[in-house]
Amino acid sequence: SEAIKNDPTNSKFLIHRGLASAMKAAEKKSYGSTFAKAGQGDFSAAVIDCNEAVKLAPNDAYILMQRGQVFGLMGKHDEAIKDFTQAIASAPTDVDPYLRRAAIYTQKQQFKEAIADCDKAISIDDQYACSFLRRAAAYHCSGDDTRALADVREAIRLEPSNAGFR
Numbered sequence: 001s002e003a004i005k006n007d008p009t010n011s012k013f014l015i016h017r018g019l020a021s022a023m024k025a026a027e028k029k030s031y032g033s034t035f036a037k038a039g040q041g042d043f044s045a046a047v048i049d050c051n052e053a054v055k056l057a058p059n060d061a062y063i064l065m066q067r068g069q070v071f072g073l074m075g076k077h078d079e080a081i082k083d084f085t086q087a088i089a090s091a092p093t094d095v096d097p098y099l100r101r102a103a104i105y106t107q108k109q110q111f112k113e114a115i116a117d118c119d120k121a122i123s124i125d126d127q128y129a130c131s132f133l134r135r136a137a138a139y140h141c142s143g144d145d146t147r148a149l150a151d152v153r154e155a156i157r158l159e160p161s162n163a164g165f166r
């Protein structure tokens with residue numbers, strides 16, 4: 001907040017405060033653990049900051065992706081997809097907006113679209129293990145465990161020291 005007071009036109013400051021607000025809004029206590037649950041909490045402060053950041057930098061892929069993340073946390077999947085699509089238009093060789101949009105498509109059970117986004121991310125950077133893991137999740141959720149396992153194996157091959165992939 002202090003940084004924003006000093007520079008109220010800095011879109012990065014606003015988007016980060018918006019993300020922090022969204023994470024607080026999504027945080028709920030359940031059985032002694034903390035987890036994020038889409039659609040719960042008061043996201044009004046997050047949306048205000050994110051919208052202001054987008055007004056200041058309407059073609060900034062990073063800003064659009066972060067607002068998309070907030071919409072995803074809110075359970076507003078169509079709005080999230082719209083922001084990720086705009087981010088892709090602004091930065092078509094960045095794999096991140098494709099993978100974020102793929103995650104939302106998977107949540108919406110639109111597996112064909114999710115897999116297509118992962119395919120595009122892999123065509124941009126076939127050495128990025130996370131693209132294979134995201135596609136593995138979409139394949140698994142669609143019932144294609146053979147392809148899911150192949151993608152998990154590829155992710156492990158690309159990053160054998162990453163224990164999170166095992």
